[in-house]
Amino acid sequence: MTVTIYDVAREAGVSMATVSRVVNNNPNVKPQTRKKVFEAIERLGYRPNAVARGLASKKTTTVGVVIPDISNAIFAEVARGIEDIANMYHYNIILCNADKKKDKEIRVINTLLEKQVDGLLFMGGAVTDEHLQAFKTANVPIVLCATTDENGSIPSVDIDHESAAFDAVQTLIKQGHRSIAMIGGTLQDPANGYSRFQGYKRALETAGITYDENMVRIGNYRYESGVEAMKYFLELAEKPSAVFSATDEMAIGAIHAIQDAGLKVPEDISVISVDNSRMASMVRPQLTTVAQPMYDIGAVSMRLLTKLMKKESVENPRVVLPHEVITRQSVGNKE
Incomplete structure (x- = not known):
């Protein structure tokens, strides 16, 4: 049977409210009590219900990421940057492959919004009127990652x-x-x-x-x-x-x-x-x-999104990262 918060409270000899405060990292719990609750959680194998917590807090601590081609090593590097920063700020990632197809991109965007993500990172090609319409219906922050919109109306991170x-x-x-x-x-x-x-x-x-x-x-x-x-x-x-x-x-x-x-x-x-x-x-x-610093593009995009989700001050919503010519052996002098 599924272990509930009531079972943990009974095992630890505390109230359900105390268990809730411990699970949600509320600082107003005595260290000894916190230790007792965590020991009960470990013994019972309790896992907090993320859906229920999301309904209560109106936050799911989940970010949706739309990626054009998951088999492309370039986008994999961006995704790694996103994931590392997401972990740092305790967000989970839902990664969706869109195959560089506009219709699929729109469908994936709407699906992620239906899942009540707290924010959205979009990697894709052209940001069309259909994309903008989907973004307008979102009640969560959106950041364009490794792309930009023509009017510069949406926060973005990219190179020139x-x-x-x-x-x-x-x-x-x-x-x-x-x-x-x-x-x-x-x-x-x-x-x-x-x-x-x-x-x-x-x-x-x-x-x-x-x-x-x-x-x-x-x-x-x-x-x-x-x-x-x-x-x-x-x-x-x-x-x-x-x-x-x-x-x-x-x-x-x-x-x-x-x-x-x-x-x-x-x-x-x-x-x-x-x-x-x-x-x-x-x-x-x-x-x-x-x-082009693909890992950094992903990392900076996710950090910008965390600021927007937390309603922190953002000085520049359009970030342009530097690029660099890497000289190897495939270019020679024209004699």
């Missing part, structure tokens, strides 16, 4: 994706490259897609290089799309001397396509990307990439 892409392409230009292709993400994605594309174009413009739409292919962030995009570039009459990829995974696909064609990286074609996932240092040659 346009600047990250600009710095990556500038790295190639400084090595003498002028024929630079891009493997991009969908332009409907404001961060990994559109912003990084804009950074690519700005870098070319700053260097006086004419933008050529034939030098851009749109992928789906996956390895296979990097392979296919690179195969397209290799069939051009004038092959690029360097490739900028919006993500590490597509960049690794490009490296393998180059190698499969009997060419070398970086001797024949240089490759650079954005992310600095663990795979970047596993591939050979190791991938030069722009590091």
Whole structure:
């Protein structure tokens, strides 16, 4: 049979109110009494009813997290940052995979809100009108994690994706490259897609290089799309001397396509990307990439959410974390 708070009170020889105060960490309990209650809880194997406590306090100490692709190591690193800070502040996490599909994202958001989460962290692509409508119906704080909304109306934590892409392409230009292709993400994605594309174009413009739409292919962030995009570039009459990829995974696909064609990286074609996932240092040659601090993005997002949930003062609801070019072996000089 289920052990109740009444059973614990009887075992410890105290009132149910005293047991409740002990379970809820109320300081107004004598140390000796607290010890006696905890011993009774351990003997009986009592587990407080989180649902009942949530109904009473109107708090569930639970945070919902919407993640675009749970199999992607980048998002796994963000989730780790979220989890570590959540544990520090005694919150539980409900992690939901949305497969980068808008309809599923909306459904998951509504499901989490129905479960009475105290706050919501959203990692996804474009924040559409449908997303905003779902957020407006929420009576809990929401923080965008590794993404932003167009109007900047929702608290968020991210990097400057346009600047990250600009710095990556500038790295190639400084090595003498002028024929630079891009493997991009969908332009409907404001961060990994559109912003990084804009950074690519700005870098070319700053260097006086004419933008050529034939030098851009749109992928789906996956390895296979990097392979296919690179195969397209290799069939051009004038092959690029360097490739900028919006993500590490597509960049690794490009490296393998180059190698499969009997060419070398970086001797024949240089490759650079954005992310600095663990795979970047596993591939050979190791991938030069722009590091975005994914763990920190998750950790800072969760800390910002805890402040909002506790109604603490927040100086800046839109946090932009720094990025850094990590130089490895996949970029060489253009002779």
